[in-house]
Amino acid sequence: MEDGRGQRIVAAARGWIGTPYRHQGVRKGVGCDCRGLVRGVWAEVTGRQAQDPGAYAPDWAERSGCDRLLIAARDHCGDAISPADAMPGDIVLFRWRAGVSAKHAGILSGPDHFIHAYEAAGVIESALIPSWRRRIAAVHRIPRGPENAEPKTTT
Template sequence: MSERFGEQVVAVARGFIGTPYRHQGSLKGVGCDCLGLVRGVWRELYGVEPETPAPYAPDWAERTGEERLLDAAMRHCGPALPLAALRPGDLLVFRWRDGVAAKHAGIAAPDDRFIHAYEQAAVIESPLIACWRRRIAGVFRFPEHC
């Protein structure tokens, strides 16, 4: 991904800041969850989503243990990159703790920050501090052309 395309991804994601948190939502200004943020950004970048996710409960990862989020990221963005390769505009997938499926996503922003939909809040930009960094399960790069 070129630096310019990464800047475009960040600009689109920042356009969602302030959107209320809504489980399974993906609409800017209306409501979205973390996956919905990624889906909404994808739609703005490419015109259509690569797939429509099946309905999911808030505790889907704890109940099934399936790596649905990581698997989808690999299907559409390619293999995970090393954390050292992280650049603004990259997709971040987080795992809350060892032994459970990854279930949170965000988009890397400049200055060690990331944009994500935070439950009980909204889409926000947060510092990518140590407690977030250690939970990163995968770094993925949006394809420049889709």
């Protein structure tokens, strides 16, 4: 990303490291899940709140029959970019296996690392090892200006 923007996003995400894992949480230092981490960093870097996903169960992706995380990322950020073009500061979405909805999100912090909220550990920076890379469902870039920060309405 131009002008050090990606590094500013990574710095914001690193500010969440150590935040405990809390399902549906979105408060730095208090608790968040992976969606809450991305929403919190989004708010810090865009100055706007991302659309509230509403209440969701821990198994929401398995039960929904809809790829809600991918839809939300597209609505907020536009079309996905190629993982080969991913840069620090980009949002990365994961699916646990083929044929199921994407269920996990993080923020790339380098070519081989990402920051995410993980149930067993809270917000951490992890290596993007082959087992994580195989599970990448999409990569999205956080839009630049406020004119792009408002999510589109989905029906």
